[in-house]
Amino acid sequence: RAFRDPHRPRFHFTSPGGWLNDPNGLSHWDGVYHLFYQYNPLAPAHHRIHWGHATSTDLVTWTDEPVALVPGTTGPDRDGCWSGVLVDDGGVPTLVYSGRHGERELPCVATGSPDLRHWTKDPANPVIAAPPEGVDVTAYRDHCVWKEGDVWRQLVGSGIRGQGGTAFLYESQDLRHWRYVGPLLTGDASHGTAADLDWTGTMWECVDLFRVDGTDVLAFSAWDEGATHHPLYWTGRYEGDRFEPSALHRLDYGQNYFYAPQSTRDAHGRRIVFGWLQEGRGEEATARAGWSGVMSLPRLVTPGPDGALAQAPVPELARLRRDHVHVGPFEGDADLDAIRGDQLDLETTLRLAPGATVRLGVRETPDGAERTVVEITRDPAGTSGTLRLHREASSLDPDVDTAPRHGDLPFGPDGTVELRVLVDHSALEVFANGRALAARVYPTRPDEATGVSLTTTGRATVARLDAWHMAPIETAPRPLWP
Numbered sequence: 001r002a003f004r005d006p007h008r009p010r011f012h013f014t015s016p017g018g019w020l021n022d023p024n025g026l027s028h029w030d031g032v033y034h035l036f037y038q039y040n041p042l043a044p045a046h047h048r049i050h051w052g053h054a055t056s057t058d059l060v061t062w063t064d065e066p067v068a069l070v071p072g073t074t075g076p077d078r079d080g081c082w083s084g085v086l087v088d089d090g091g092v093p094t095l096v097y098s099g100r101h102g103e104r105e106l107p108c109v110a111t112g113s114p115d116l117r118h119w120t121k122d123p124a125n126p127v128i129a130a131p132p133e134g135v136d137v138t139a140y141r142d143h144c145v146w147k148e149g150d151v152w153r154q155l156v157g158s159g160i161r162g163q164g165g166t167a168f169l170y171e172s173q174d175l176r177h178w179r180y181v182g183p184l185l186t187g188d189a190s191h192g193t194a195a196d197l198d199w200t201g202t203m204w205e206c207v208d209l210f211r212v213d214g215t216d217v218l219a220f221s222a223w224d225e226g227a228t229h230h231p232l233y234w235t236g237r238y239e240g241d242r243f244e245p246s247a248l249h250r251l252d253y254g255q256n257y258f259y260a261p262q263s264t265r266d267a268h269g270r271r272i273v274f275g276w277l278q279e280g281r282g283e284e285a286t287a288r289a290g291w292s293g294v295m296s297l298p299r300l301v302t303p304g305p306d307g308a309l310a311q312a313p314v315p316e317l318a319r320l321r322r323d324h325v326h327v328g329p330f331e332g333d334a335d336l337d338a339i340r341g342d343q344l345d346l347e348t349t350l351r352l353a354p355g356a357t358v359r360l361g362v363r364e365t366p367d368g369a370e371r372t373v374v375e376i377t378r379d380p381a382g383t384s385g386t387l388r389l390h391r392e393a394s395s396l397d398p399d400v401d402t403a404p405r406h407g408d409l410p411f412g413p414d415g416t417v418e419l420r421v422l423v424d425h426s427a428l429e430v431f432a433n434g435r436a437l438a439a440r441v442y443p444t445r446p447d448e449a450t451g452v453s454l455t456t457t458g459r460a461t462v463a464r465l466d467a468w469h470m471a472p473i474e475t476a477p478r479p480l481w482p
């Protein structure tokens with residue numbers, strides 16, 4: 001791994017080199033977590049996508065495994081093996097993925113060796129020959145596959161031109177022959193515009209249907225004309241061949257910086273989701289770095305108190321914590337000179353009076369010329385507030401994306417905010433009262449941009465602030481090719 005690049009994360013998973021995007025085939029198989037991912041080992045560019053593969057027994061450290069899927073020299077996936085899932089077909093690990101040929105993607109199947117290292121593509125690929133007849137689709141790819149009784153069901157992400165994003169439902173006895181059932185749900189792209197943070201797009205990438213306790217969730221990434229917008233999810237009821245939505249939610253306030261999430265249920269019954277943290281620096285800088293794309297930390301998803309999902313990094317990550325510093329309680333600004341670094345886990349309990357604001361600065365240079373600020377505001381009425389990420393001063397490099405991000409923050413009557421900020425070089429993940437915001441930041445003086453600060457406006461109390469350095473994860477290398 002090109003660790004000399006100061007922007008390369010050290011406790012997030014990154015590929016050995018080249019390009020990484022979506023998480024794929026997430027599973028907990030015989031006690032081992034498998035993370036496959038969209039991968040171009042040859043260059044940090046989205047081209048002729050393979051499936052990379054890594055394993056973990058603890059969701060913290062990862063072992064690189066041989067590349068799982070390589071695009072064919074002929075056949076339906078000659079231009080790429082795009083996103084998909086892993087299912088257990090009576091003990092046979094089976095991948096369902098999108099084979100790309102030309103501008104078109106179609107569902108393909110591959111079966112694996114018991115250790116999930118060697119994969120054989122089905123000669124019958126593609127297993128669905130074309131999108132549903134008579135439907136004018138904007139695109140057609142990515143899969144969610146599960147079993148109900150004896151019957152396999154599959155969703156393929158798509159969009160109906162003139163209407164909106166959709167998920168087509170199919171059924172099969174054998175994962176090879178599929179019967180089209182109909183659209184599970186179709187969005188309305190005429191509702192809102194691309195500038196709206198909850199616009200559902202003209203196509204749904206990486207559809208994911210799952211249940212958290214009693215709530216059914218249909219997650220997808222809103223896409224339009226080649227642009228990756230943001231991940232959203234519907235809560236509602238999946239019954240028969242339909243999904244009855246009750247509410248639409250934003251999955252991550254970082255928008256395109258947490259894209260194409262996929263989830264799995266592990267052996268402990270937990271719903272765990274990973275997403276792709278894409279780059280925010282210029283193409284030239286990315287090409288020079290030789291790598292692109294970060295996998296998010298694994299997130300635990302649970303039902304939140306307000307009907308939305310609550311997200312938090314899996315507790316296992318606490319194992320990386322070192323050099324604990326505790327401060328608080330205090331009111332107003334704080335001297336946080338004892339805390340500095342570019343691999344940090346910051347956890348704080350704040351109490352804001354109505355109208356108050358707390359700003360937690362990270363990646364600050366001593367002269368303040370570069371800094372990234374996590375801002376929590378409680379509205380004057382007290383019932384709600386905003387989580388904001390100010391990146392405007394995060395980098396002086398004009399080629400870096402420094403646009404801010406924000407989203408609604410639920411507040412309880414006592415004004416408490418549980419805030420957690422994970423800083424890993426260019427990767428940043430923020431969790432506030434269960435809401436998540438991921439982004440990337442690239443200070444031009446990364447070695448100096450290690451400061452942390454806390455300032456308040458209005459009446460705000462820091463009940464406690466705990467900080468740790470995060471140890472780098474050792475990613476054990478293995479031969480890349482089977």
Ligand code: DQQ
Pocket residue numbers: 021022038049082083098141142205206228259260
């Ligand atoms: N990335 C994949 C597609 C998916 C998109 C291609 C989402 O399958 O729709 O690498 O980032």
